[in-house]
């Protein structure tokens with residue numbers, strides 16, 4: 094499939110899906126405290142999406158994924174399955190929310206601090222957020238995906254971190270994962286040229302150790318092979334004439 098260009102009607106629907114996904118992260122924040130389990134966080138988000146937002150949690154039953162959100166703790170990179178595990182002081186937790194509203198997807202994630210978090214984890218999380226923002230700020234018609242991947246990789250590696258390669262950002266719209274693949278590494282002046290009306294995610298996963306990952310026996314949870322810490326942030330972005338519009342911006346956030 095080629096890369097779809099959204100019409101203005103479709104963009105309106107993407108805006109509302111994006112806003113709703115962001116609102117789930119805002120809603121859940123006060124609950125993200127030591128002692129709560131990732132399964133409880135999933136249940137609260139699920140009920141909010143279904144009963145308050147009237148959105149569909151896209152992960153549920155997606156290729157057999159069993160829950161409504163992804164929760165990835167510490168050395169878990171992404172696609173963690175919510176369950177009995179209780180969060181404890183010092184953990185970092187990525188919550189990844191994807192909603193479907195009116196046939197369109199909004200996809201966003203944030204890394205939360207649980208209580209007092211060690212400086213190594215705070216630093217990683219901050220640099221990973223900067224990586225995402227640097228990528229987003231480059232978005233405009235004519236720029237190439239390799240330019241964006243390169244900038245993200247450079248920023249992470251300049252802090253002696255590594256960028257995960259097996260998972261990437263993606264086009265998004267009527268489908269959860271559309272073309273193009275948005276790699277968080279790459280070479281300048283290579284790859285797809287962006288055009289107005291494209292919508293895709295930027296969602297770098299950055300590790301304190303080596304970049305390599307493996308999947309746990311549950312078939313989903315991705316962890317760093319060397320058990321080093323991993324952080325991730327994700328936004329859904331629209332290419333505009335002027336540059337970009339972040340469709341999943343949260344209250345008080347500006348990029």
Ligand code: MF3
Pocket residue numbers: 151152153155156158162163172189190191200294296327
């Ligand atoms: N939300 C993830 C992403 O950013 C994908 C999760 S797929 C699932 O692309 F099946 F694990 F939910």
Ligand code: CO
Pocket residue numbers: 200262263294296327
């Ligand atoms: Co995504």
Ligand code: CO
Pocket residue numbers: 189190191200201202327
């Ligand atoms: Co996501």
